[in-house]
Amino acid sequence: MNEVYARPAEYGVGSWRCRGYGELVTAVLPLDSSYAQRLDAGDPLARFRDRFARPADPSLIYLDGNSLGPLPLATQARIAEVVGTEWGHGLVRSWHSWVGLPREVGDLIGRHLIGAGPGQVLVSDSTTVNLFKLANAALDARPGRRVIVTDDDNFPTDRYVLQGIAEQRGYELRMIHTDMDLGVSEEVLAAALDREVALVSLSHVAYRSGALADMRQITRIVHDAGALMLWDLCHSAGSVPIELDASGADLAIGCTYKYLNAGPGAPAFLYVREELAYRLRQPVWGWFGQNDQFAMGPSYDPVPGIEHFSAGTPPIIGTVAVQEGTKLLAEAGIDLLRAKGIALTSYLIHLADEWLVTYGFRLASPRADARRGSHVTLYHPDAWRISQALISVGVIGDYRTPDRLRLGPVPITTRFIDVWDALDRLRQLAADETYKALPAEISRVT
Ligand SMILES: Cc1ncc(COP(=O)(O)O)c(C=O)c1O
Secondary structure (H helix, E strand, O other), rough: OOOOOOOOOOOOOEEEEEEEEEEEEEEOOOOOOHHHHHHOOOOOHHHHHHHEOOOOOOOEEEEEEOOOOOHHHHHHHHHHHHHHHOOOOOOOHHHHHHOOOHHHHHHHHHHHHHHOOOOOOOOOOHHHHHHHHHHHHHHHHOOOOOEEEEOOOOHHHHHHHHHHHHHHHOOOOEOOOOOOOOOOOOOOOOOHHHOOOEEEEEEEEEEOEEEEEHHHHHHHHHHHHHOEEEOOOOOOOOOOOHHHHHOOOOOEEOOOOOOOOOOOOOOEEEEOHHHOOOOOOOOOHHHEEEEHHHHHOOOOOOOOOHHHOOOOOHHHHHHHHHHHHHHHHHHHHHHHHHHHHHHHEEEEEEEEHOHHHHHHHHEEEOOOHHOOOOOEEOOOOOOHHHHHHHHHOOEEEEEEEOOOOEEOOOOOOOOOHHHHHHHHHHHHHHOHHHHOOOOOOOOOOO
């Protein structure tokens, strides 16, 4: 796990250091807004804020980057170019430059964000569909083993896809129990593994609490049991340095509309360790995975390597958005993004401790920075109404069942003063109890 920062065990007291962010705190963290402004003045990533579109309302604070990242201006310009020139004028001739993009952009993600050498990452389909492809391919590679392991707090689509695969194959889906706030327990996982297990699939950062799993350690536990390991990187790609090759991971999937800022419905990516990319067979036998595609041959003959994991025509507009988003993160540097993510979330937790506990809030994310991704979750019995009231005062976070408020700063754009302002608005509405006037029922639209 990448330790970019250290501070004494006694929370909030002593000195607090983030690489790239210097000595953030001496003695007790100050609570006044001038301290946040001081942190912003020294922020080495501050210049990236102007590279993104801003909401029309300048007072709006966006803390939902872990759901949908903001729009990079370079992406807006690049999409206009792809649509207006490459498609508008180039027409079908542009496929010459488009056709290699899924692999090219995959390599870019691999090099800068997820620690994967070339030829192992492909931009393709959605996370859900990629999970289906990779999980089936992995199970076929472990004949004789008929158990899939995941955890009961994994993201719903992961649990559903694995449930479907288990049912279709007549396999067992072994669901381990995970603490909603603390994340997957290595001991519980190890106890669930035996010689029947073919595949373990877990999220690297938990969608609800932000708990960060130890990829290297868990992958080793899974390999010791003879199973393959598949990681969901949706909440860690672009926010936490990931070392897929070095950790020995077999397979991974992840989305691009969160920290990669590629926009709604942008295609996902998949990773297959090089040696497996030549050995595994994925279940969707599409023509984009076919050797000598335009020979239009009579039967499926997969192209060797990572491109075999594509299926149909790639979504080019979305793929260039992934490329631009990744280029921006690469320019900022994943270590600095991680350092700022820790600094923002630690600061948020400190303010929540000081201001919100008295109103019934409790931290529902790991307190140790090395165990947390880039968002913070707060428990409150009325979290749903509070999340809606918070939006009405200009702070966009989100709600997660059963009673959690999720606040996800965007390391590349969020300022420390945004965190201060958001928590200040939150404490005011908690103190006024204005949220109690809102309807209690949960809208299914959000
Ligand atoms: C951890 C995780 N996995 C999977 C998904 C869903 O992926 P998609 O809807 O892009 O297929 C999400 C969406 O938020 C997620 O957070």
